[in-house]
Structures are given as structure tokens and as C-alpha cells.
Amino acid sequence: MAAVQMVNRMEPMVAQAVDETLVREKKVCSCERCRHDITALALNMLPPRYVVTPLGEVVTNVDLQSSQWKADIMMAVYRAIEIVRGRPRH
Template sequence: MALRDEYDLDNLTNETERMVFDAIEAELAVDQKGEICRCEDCILDVAALALNNVSPMYRVSLLGRLYAGSADETRYADKVRQAVHSAIEKIKANPSHG
């Protein structure tokens, strides 16, 4: 029997993914001039680029956030924001839409 059938993998959540999308939202919110393309191609590419540039942080949703409120979490959140910011700059210079 396969492990994935026996255990509920939905409880394994990618914390980084949530943080990356939060950071993208924050950048879009301050983009008053609309310089960031909001089409799906560009936004998902920004997310993929950012996610590939930070080490992942998974957690088990039942246990809550592993590093909530700690200095580690603050440092990690900074890294995520930086990765999102540079991903946005890259996609802005070289948009993903056809």
C-alpha cells in the first residue's frame, strides 16, 4: 500500500507558497502606476521564480506554524519578500505573456 493513500498529504502545506502570494499581493497593492503586469502568465512566473530562489518551508497544518513569531520567521519572511521583489523586476523587464 502506498504511503500517499494511507496518509492525508493535504495536511502537509507549503508555507512558502502562502508567503510568496502574500508578498506578491503587497507589491501589487503599492504598484499605483500599474507597472506590474497582472496577467496569469506573469503572476505565476513571478511566483515560480521567487519560490525557486528561497528554500522551501513546509509544515504540518495540524501543528500550526513552526516558527511563528520567531527571529527565524522574520528573517525568512524578509528573504521571501526580497525574492518576490527581484522576481517582479525580472518579469517586468522580460514579461512572460506571449
């Protein structure tokens, strides 16, 4: 029997949004620490979307492609960037 894994599908979505946004935003540090801080803060602003089955992953991935989820993710990323920009931990 294969091991069951629990995965928060928000993590890769937020990480991708952070990476894409930091390429465009030049007035914020994009070092690894700041990138992780931005990602963690943004994830804490969003509800988790955990899945444990392949079907759950497919359904959740389709749901996360909606324009509302994309807007929510981008809003959380920009809010997190403002926080980290104001108080970087280095």
C-alpha cells in the same frame, strides 16, 4: 486514519507578498500569467518550508513571521518582479 498532506508553507506567504506588492507597483503587469511567474520565481529563490503535521505548521508559521523571513520573502518578490518586468511571457 486521515490522509497526510505535505504542504510548502512558503507558497501562501509568497503569494500574499506578491499580491500586496503588485497593488503598489504600477509599472509591472499584474495579469494572472505574470503573477504566477513572479510567484514561481520568488519561491525558487527561497528555501521550501514543508510541513506534514499540525504542530509543524504552527511552528513554521511562527518562524515565518520573523522579520528576517519577511525581508527574505520581500527581496525574492522584488527580484522576481524585476525579472518578469524585463521579460514578460506575453
